Amino acid sequence: MLELKDLRMVTLCENTTTNPFTLAEWGLSIHIEAGKERILYDTGAGSKGIILHNADVLGVDLTAINEIVLSHGHQDHTGGLKDVLMRTKYLGKNRKVDILCHPQALSEVYVRSPPSTEYWYFGFSHVPSELERFGAVFKTKRDAVWLNDDVVISGEIPMTNDFETVGEVFGIKTSEGIIKDTEMMDEKSLYIKTEKGLVVVLGCAHRGTINTIHDAQQTTGIEDVYMVIGGTHLANVPEYRMTSTIDELKRLKIKRLGVSHCTGQKESARLAVEFGSDIFFFNNVSTVVSHV
Ligand SMILES: [Fe+2]
Ligand SMILES: [Fe+2]
Incomplete structure (x- = not known):
């Protein structure tokens, strides 16, 4: 188990910032030091x-x-990839960097804004072969990937409850044109086993925050959840989903809840009131999670 003193997370990209010398953009990126591992989880929008x-x-x-x-x-979540790789190539002396993701993450995906039925492109915006020129080594996998004994990237997250859905706004390109994607199978979260319980790092949680936490428990065999951090995709969800999520987070007795990005501002405020400042924090650009 990782000792908490060996875990440090710094949020590099998020919709908001609390540091006047940094910049905000719609997106997410969290730099994670977990023991010897240095992981960049997402890369922001690339603005x-x-x-x-x-x-x-x-x-x-x-x-x-x-x-x-x-x-x-x-x-x-992927727009800043080229910027990061240019830095690892030119300042990192031609380093190769593994890019770990689900194969569908590189697909042509779309989104629409109801009631409009018109889709616009919202997927991976790079040419993989160009990124390979900058040192990217794509390793796509549907299953979970353990980086070491304590850190695992999720596999495809099962959807097991009756209140979390992906929604109806996403589309994916097929040979028959753009069709609705109500699965978002490419969602991958990061689970860290620590001495105090699991740390669950979320990107957008399109397959549901609670589904993801349950998958973290299943994948690691650990029940205690210490921290949930990242995008919870609660913006504008129905009341039943919101209350069910809050109830389950309370039942799990999580110790820290740091929400970002697609959580939504009014939903974040509600979680702040529900969980109080000992548990809840806004995870913006410049938030540092450290226990030293
Ligand atoms: Fe997002
Ligand atoms: Fe997303």
Whole structure:
């Protein structure tokens, strides 16, 4: 089990920031030091080199990362990939970097804004062969991938409850054109086994925050959940989903809840009231999770 003193997470990209010298963008990226592992979980949206700027301001050395994990293919999580790889190539002396993701994360995916039925492109916005020129080594896998004894990237997350759904707004390109994607199979979360219980790192949690936590328990064999951090995809969800999520998080007795990105502002505020400041925190750009 990882000791908490050996875990440090710095949020590099998020919709909001609390550090006046950093920049915000719609998206997510979290740099995770877990023992000897240096993981970049998502890369933000790629606007104007924000991830590089914020990493510099926050003292995160992106040339030292061991791998990049993509939570899913959406642009707001993968857009900064080329910026990061240019840094690892040119400042990291031609380093190769593994890119770990689900194969579907590299697909052409779309989104629409109901009631409009018109889809716009919202998927992976790079040419993989160009990224390979910058040192990317794509390792796509549907199953869970253990980085070491304590850190695992999820496999396909089972949807087992009656209140979490992916929704109706996403589309995926097939030979028959763009069809609705109500599965979002490419979602990958990160689970860390610590002495205090699991740390569950979420990208967008398109397959549901609670489904993901249950998958973390199943995958690791550990019941205690210490922390949930990242995008919980609770923005504008029906009341039944919101109350069911809160009830389950309370039943699990989580110790820290750091929400980001697609959680939604009013939903974040509600969680802040429900869980109180000992448990809840806003996980914005410049938030550092450290226990030293
Ligand atoms: Fe997403
Ligand atoms: Fe997102």
